[in-house]
Amino acid sequence: MRRLPAPVHPVAWWLWAIGLAVAASFTTDPLLLLLLIGVACFVVVLRRGDAPWARSLRVYLLLGAFIVVVRVAFRCFLGASGSGTVLLDLPRIPLPDWAAGVSLLGPIHLSDVLDGLYDGLRLAAMIICIGAANSLANPKRLLKVVPIALYDIGTVVVVAVSVFPQIADSIGRVRRAQRLRPDSGGRKWHVVRRMIVPVLADALDRSLLLAAAMDSRGYGRRGPTPVRTRRILGVLTVAGLIAVCIGVFGVLDDRAPAAFRWPAFVLGVALAAVGLAFSARERTVTRYRVDPFGVTACAVAASGLAAGGLMILAGQYAPAHLNPSTTPATWPVVDLLPLMAAVIGLLAAVVSPPSAIQGLDEEVPA
Amino acid sequence: MKSLTAARTAGDGQDLVTTLGGHAVPLRARSAVMLVLISIAGLAMFCWPLLTHHDASGSAHVTDAPIIFAVTLPLLVFVILAEFADGGMDSKALAMLGVLSAVDAALRPTGGGTGGIETVFFLLILAGRVFGPGFGFVLGCTSLFASALITAGVGPWLPFQMLCSAWIGMGAGLLPRRVRGTREIVMLIGYGIVSAYLFGALMNLYSWPFLAGADISGHANLAYSSAYSLLENLHRFGVYTLVTSTGGWDTGRAITNAVAIAVLGRPVLVVLRRAARRASYDLVRSAD
Structure with missing residues (x-):
């Protein structure tokens, strides 16, 4: 019997996707962006399983298309202001005073369309890269690596993700029970009410059973944290949050004193992070079947991070063609370094094994 | 037995959860202070295009701010969630949160967000009402997070959506407790309408700089500009x-x-209150 390949660590897929998204954020070259989107989609199609989250790529692609369309429409129809070739000479319609001096339509230039397209495509590429991670990484395994302070919240989400398929089951059971009763022929919203209330009641009953099961297995037992430690950590966290509040407003405003800007913000975030990290230090939680972050995971993460790194390097050393000019419009040119950055993410598909479910399909032809 | 409980609850017009002051997720003084601070910082991260004020030379930070906020806001949300969890969330509250998040995640695709038909919030409002502000806050975060993991939806906007719906759930828990019966449903409907518009405005505020872009050269456009005053940008x-x-x-x-x-408010409230009584989130009840 052949051993099933171990699934790639979900954090590796997220690092890979973040690397690709970083790469996308450093360029507006449409060829490079389409290449990055293509790489992300290719890897997803090759390596996804058949869990519900694995089918989400289509939604992200639609969202990306929506962003591009909205962005171009905004550039073109709300006070277009480009220069150069006029594509469509529309009359300009000034709106009344209350509309903050906005005017509709006006002549649409080629540069308006291209600016909107490039900007939108960059945002869409970043979102599709995140979507790729969403389809590839198993959220239940991802939630196993949450820091100990967030263990309870992580458990809540694990419960939610695990209970989710049972709701379909519960709906089926309620419908069967209803079919056994005579049809009351009520109005339409009666059907909704007769469906949602029993399903909800069923789910809540199940939650009590689950809680009893967790209690009986000793969930949430913890040693007492010394009062002094708790108090110090509380003061630290609150001080950090106050500093964050000051820092946020300072960062946004040039007129704030220098110490109340980035220093306050960074210090506050650091204090809050320390408070978070130490708040549950006394808790010991055993983890069941920890996923190793093995060689495959490292290679997957490295291929994505290399994409981001190479694109940053390209921005430093060969920035000439990363942001193609729109006035005058030129055909986008791709240099060697950015091209490597765009395609190196494909290595993830080479080094990672196919999803276990797909492997089974191949062995047992239907 | 059942009629006895019903008589007792009907007698003072309140259910036991409220009478005994037991909340599923207790809101302690420290949690409340942190919540207020994080809400202020979070609101500023929503409203940054309105608050920003830069000279022409300092425009580099304008593009940095949203990225840094998108990284920082999750941390702030984690801090407050950890604080709630630390403040005594027992396994029953935890299981209830998980199951309600799953139901909410299952409701979400039924509306699909088409034409704004968003079915997430009504259960969130009702659960926040029954189980209290702390529970509503945590449920707002976890239900959006779980539904984003199950169906598509993880992205830079997720922490902002989580915080927004957490505020909605918390607000529902903070509504006056004594109102019952038809007046309660009317009050919740009013709250649902107000919160729908507020949620829309805040999420619009979040996506505004991304969809409309920044107005750099100062022509008539619907984009924000850091050169304008708060009122002009508003x-x-x-x-x-x-x-x-x-x-x-x-x-x-x-x-x-x-x-x-x-349509569903009254029966769902009954189901939730029944579950709350059975779980009895307080020491007095669970002792007897």
Whole structure:
């Protein structure tokens, strides 16, 4: 019997996707962006399983298309202001005073369309890269690596993700029970009410059973944290949050004193992070079947991070063609370094094994 | 037995959870202070295009700010969630949160967000009402997070959506406790409508700089500009949100909330209160 390949660590897929998204954020070259989107989609199609989250790529692609369309429409129809070739000479319609001096339509230039397209495509590429991670990484395994302070919240989400398929089951059971009763022929919203209330009641009953099961297995037992430690950590966290509040407003405003800007913000975030990290230090939680972050995971993460790194390097050393000019419009040119950055993410598909479910399909032809 | 409980609850017009002051997720003084601070910082991260003020030379930070906020806000949300969890969330509250998040995640695709028909909020409002502000806050975060993991939806906007719906759940828990019966449903419908428009405005405020872009060269456009004052930017945003979404999405969401609470509010409240009584989130009840 052949051993099933171990699934790639979900954090590796997220690092890979973040690397690709970083790469996308450093360029507006449409060829490079389409290449990055293509790489992300290719890897997803090759390596996804058949869990519900694995089918989400289509939604992200639609969202990306929506962003591009909205962005171009905004550039073109709300006070277009480009220069150069006029594509469509529309009359300009000034709106009344209350509309903050906005005017509709006006002549649409080629540069308006291209600016909107490039900007939108960059945002869409970043979102599709995140979507790729969403389809590839198993959220239940991802939630196993949450820091100990967030263990309870992580458990809540694990419960939610695990209970989710049972709701379909519960709906089926309620419908069967209803079919056994005579049809009351009520109005339409009666059907909704007769469906949602029993399903909800069923789910809540199940939650009590689950809680009893967790209690009986000793969930949430913890040693007492010394009062002094708790108090110090509380003061630290609150001080950090106050500093964050000051820092946020300072960062946004040039007129704030220098110490109340980035220093306050960074210090506050650091204090809050320390408070978070130490708040549950006394808790010991055993983890069941920890996923190793093995060689495959490292290679997957490295291929994505290399994409981001190479694109940053390209921005430093060969920035000439990363942001193609729109006035005058030129055909986008791709240099060697950015091209490597765009395609190196494909290595993830080479080094990672196919999803276990797909492997089974191949062995047992239907 | 059942009639006895019913008589007892009907007698003082309140259920036991409220009478004994037991909340599923207790809101301690420290949690409340942190919550207020994080809400201030979070609100500023939503409103940054309105608050920002830069000279022409300092425009580099304008593009940095949203990225840094998108990284920082999750940390702030984690801090407050960890604080709630630390403050005594027992396994029953935890299982209830998980199951309700799953139900909410299952409700979400039924509306699909088309035309603003958003079915997430009505259960969130009802659960926040029954189980208290702390529970509502955590449920707002976990239900959006779980539904984003199950169906598509993880992205830089997720922490902002989580915080927004957490505020909605918390607000529902903070509504006056004594109102019961038909007046309660009417109050919740009103809250549902108000929160739908507020959610729409805040999420619009978040996406505004991304969809409309920044107005760098200062021509008539619906984008924000750091050179303008708060009022001018607010005016532009008002026009933007009125034109793009108030008519369609936000109104659709408000109608969904109102209809769902009107039709399902009473039976769902009964089911939730029954579960709350059975779980009895307080020491006095669980002792007997």
